[in-house]
Amino acid sequence: MESVEYHQALALLHWQIELGATEAICDAPVNRYEVPAAVEKPKAPKPGAPRIVPMVAGVDAVSEAERAAAGAGTLEELRAAMEAFEHCELKRGARNMVFSDGTPGARVMIVGEAPGRDEDREGKPFVGRAGQLLDKMLAAIDMGRTHETAPVYITNVLPWRPPQNRDPKPDEIAMMKPFLARHIALAKPEVLVIVGNWSAQALLGKRGITRLRGQWTQAQGLPALPMFHPAYLLRSPAFKREAWADLLALKAKLNDG
Ligand code: URA
Numbered sequence: 001m002e003s004v005e006y007h008q009a010l011a012l013l014h015w016q017i018e019l020g021a022t023e024a025i026c027d028a029p030v031n032r033y034e035v036p037a038a039v040e041k042p043k044a045p046k047p048g049a050p051r052i053v054p055m056v057a058g059v060d061a062v063s064e065a066e067r068a069a070a071g072a073g074t075l076e077e078l079r080a081a082m083e084a085f086e087h088c089e090l091k092r093g094a095r096n097m098v099f100s101d102g103t104p105g106a107r108v109m110i111v112g113e114a115p116g117r118d119e120d121r122e123g124k125p126f127v128g129r130a131g132q133l134l135d136k137m138l139a140a141i142d143m144g145r146t147h148e149t150a151p152v153y154i155t156n157v158l159p160w161r162p163p164q165n166r167d168p169k170p171d172e173i174a175m176m177k178p179f180l181a182r183h184i185a186l187a188k189p190e191v192l193v194i195v196g197n198w199s200a201q202a203l204l205g206k207r208g209i210t211r212l213r214g215q216w217t218q219a220q221g222l223p224a225l226p227m228f229h230p231a232y233l234l235r236s237p238a239f240k241r242e243a244w245a246d247l248l249a250l251k252a253k254l255n256d257g
Contacts, residue, residue: 061087061175069182075104078186082159082179088172090160096123097159100183103151107254108143109189110134111180113198113229114158116165125154130231134195137230137243141251150254153187155180157202173202184220190257192222193250196229214246216253225250 064087072078079099091097098115101124110126118128126134135144143150158168158176180202184192194200197207203219204212204226212226227246228239 061171062178065175065178069178072182072186075100075183075186078179078182085179088158088160088175090158090162090172093163094160095120098123098125098156098161099159100153100155100187101125101127102145102153103147104153104187106151106153106187107190107257108152108193108250109184109187109191110152110154110193110195111184111199111203112154112156113196114156114165114168115161116231117161119156120161125156126230129234130229133230133234137247140244141247143251152193153189155183155187157199168198173198177202181220184222189222191250191253192219192224194219194224194226196232199229200226213242214249216249223253225253 065085068081068085069078072081079097082099083097085091094115098119102110112125115125116128116130118131119125125131138144138147138152143152145152145154157180158172159179162168162172192203194203197209200209200212201207203224204217206212209226209228209232213228215226217224217226225246228243233240233243
């Protein structure tokens with residue numbers, strides 16, 4: 001692009017914002033009217049040439065993830081192992097890996113689904129609108145990410161944002177699950193709070209959060225409480241009543257323990 005001087009560039013930017021642009025996704029403009037170059041067809045292998053077998057999605061990635069996760073002896077090593085894991089396509093579209101927030105070693109570990117736009121930008125879980133609601137919910141039972149006496153530790157099933165916040169795919173959950181399991185083992189919480197359907201799928205092997213919520217169960221050998229996702233509560237505030245009951249159940253469990 002020809003160089004534009006500062007005020008012209010600023011005016012162009014304002015104009016794009018007025019048109020509704022919220023995010024820059026490329027460094028250079030894309031001409032969508034350009035005729036694409038013809039795609040070359042893959043050549044048939046010469047007779048007798050060794051066949052290249054593509055990696056079977058999932059299978060190798062899961063054992064790779066298991067190996068990498070098992071080798072991590074601390075949360076920092078686990079973070080590094082996840083940063084180095086190259087089998088999950090989501091990594092390529094994400095700005096940042098979202099590992100965790102809050103207080104490692106807290107009695108409560110909250111497991112969300114996957115980062116959204118704000119989390120992807122900041123590299124921390126639950127920092128957008130849903131996260132603000134989550135913080136309010138925790139504050140209502142006198143808990144918080146860095147609360148002096150009742151802290152929580154927060155992570156997600158997937159550490160990279162799915163494009164357009166689409167649902168996680170089963171193979172993505174399967175390949176990141178060994179890291180999540182190791183994350184829980186290293187963080188050593190007393191109880192897990194499973195927020196949302198995809199977290200229930202990853203940790204309990206089933207969805208249907210409306211039925212599952214509020215019922216204590218076991219996940220990764222720990223007592224686990226499934227709850228509505230705060231993003232769902234933003235869309236359906238009538239269910240805050242159930243969420244409040246679940247928060248009280250969490251508080252009661254901690255007071256008993
Ligand atoms: N939703 C989640 O499940 N996790 C986040 O970190 C943000 C939104």
